[in-house]
Amino acid sequence: MPAQILDGKKIAAEVRAEVKEEVSRLKAEGINPGLAVVLVGEDPASQVYVRNKHRACEEVGIYSEVHRLPAATSQAELLKLIDQLNKDPKIHGILVQLPLPDHIDEKKVIDAIALEKDVDGFSPANVGNLVIGDKCFYPCTPHGCMVLLEKAGIDPKGKKAVVVGRSNIVGKPVAMMLLARHATVTICHSRTRDLAAECRQADILIAAVGKPELITGDMIKEGAVVIDVGINRVGEKKLVGDVHFESAAQKAGWITPVPGGVGPMTIAMLLKNTVEAARR
Ligand code: NDP
Known part of the structure; x- marks a missing residue:
């Protein structure tokens, strides 16, 4: 059965609506x-x-x-x-x-x-707090991935999560956030020996590589949740993710499209963090 679509555009609109309400509440309090x-x-x-x-x-x-x-x-x-x-x-x-x-x-x-204004969450102190589980701002793109999982009703606890990519802005923080939610996490990168074998283990697969359609259906476990962070321009106009959508959707249980998956979530999370900063 083809995968269900994790609709980032729709979920981001829901998050923005929640933020709008919170902004009204804050304004009523004079903030x-x-x-x-x-x-x-x-x-x-x-x-x-x-x-x-x-x-x-x-x-x-x-x-x-x-x-x-x-x-x-x-x-x-x-x-x-x-x-x-x-x-x-x-x-x-x-x-x-x-x-x-x-x-x-x-x-x-x-x-x-x-630190209290670092709504992108990229400063070393904020990242340190994220790693030790202290109060921090969740970096926007990884946070968007986690909210997508949550909205799909997927609890990472006990699941095997594989993150492909180890950048400071996506791969590493999303791995930390999955770990904090009790997933068993593997982080893959350009020196990983057998990427396909690692990916096939994943109940939750997060791709943040920047290589068009690197991850294909044969690398995906039946029923897995696939979150594709990649945004790659091919040719003049077309955008594709790091996952080959058509083949992956035949195996996955849930999958994000590109565009319309993680992309719209990033800005929604920035708004959420800004409101959170004001609330604090
Ligand atoms: P980086 O280039 O900083 O990191 C890419 C990572 O992928 C690196 O860790 C690299 O490994 C790894 N990698 C590269 N080639 C391979 C390979 N063949 N096999 C396994 N791993 C590989 O990218 P970012 O994390 O900044 O971004 C990743 C993608 O996400 C990009 O397409 C970017 O456009 C997109 N993006 C989307 C956002 C959104 O809002 N949706 C926001 C931010 C990024 P190594 O460390 O060994 O070099």
Whole structure:
């Protein structure tokens, strides 16, 4: 039987509606949640992401300001802006759109964001808290994956989860979150000896690789939940995931489409974290 679709677009809309209600409640208490987004340079993809984030904030009633800085901005100038935003009581969340130009040390900039405003969840201190199970912000894309699982009624407890990819923004944090939810977790990467064999063990398979349709139906266990984080452009217009959807959907119990799976969840989780930051 073909897999059921985990509809990220629909679930993200539900999350946004919940956030909108929470924003109204906060406003009634005199708290106006605010997000600052910082964009350095003119990377076209980053401009689209920033515009979408700003628009999503407006739709749920979150105050948002976008700081667009020229590509030649110095690291010192950027750090000064972060410092101002850290102190600004209107702003509860700060997001620096990555990648930054080469002359700026990304790590230094992310680390400069106040921990209580790090709604992207990328700072070393936040990641440390995630690992030890302390209060933290869940990074948006991994958090989106977990909410998709939850909405499908899938409890990771005791299940075998395989995460393909070990990046700091997706693979590692999602593995930690699955572990915290009591899954038995395997993390695969480019040096994994037999990727297919590892994947075939998975009750929950998360693909965050960035290689178009790397994971095919024969690598999937019957009935598995498949979450495809990958966004790969092939040809002029077509977007595909890291999973070969047609063959995988013949084996999986649940599967996310690309587009319309994890993608829409990422921004919804950013809104959720911003409201959470304001609530705290
Ligand atoms: P990275 O390039 O940072 O990491 C990719 C990971 O995949 C690395 O750990 C790499 O291993 C591993 N890998 C590469 N090739 C193979 C292979 N053949 N077999 C097994 N593992 C392999 O990517 P990101 O984590 O940033 O992103 C992954 C994908 O998710 C991309 O398509 C990106 O566009 C998408 N994405 C989507 C988001 C969304 O909102 N939906 C948000 C963020 C990302 P190694 O460490 O050994 O090099």
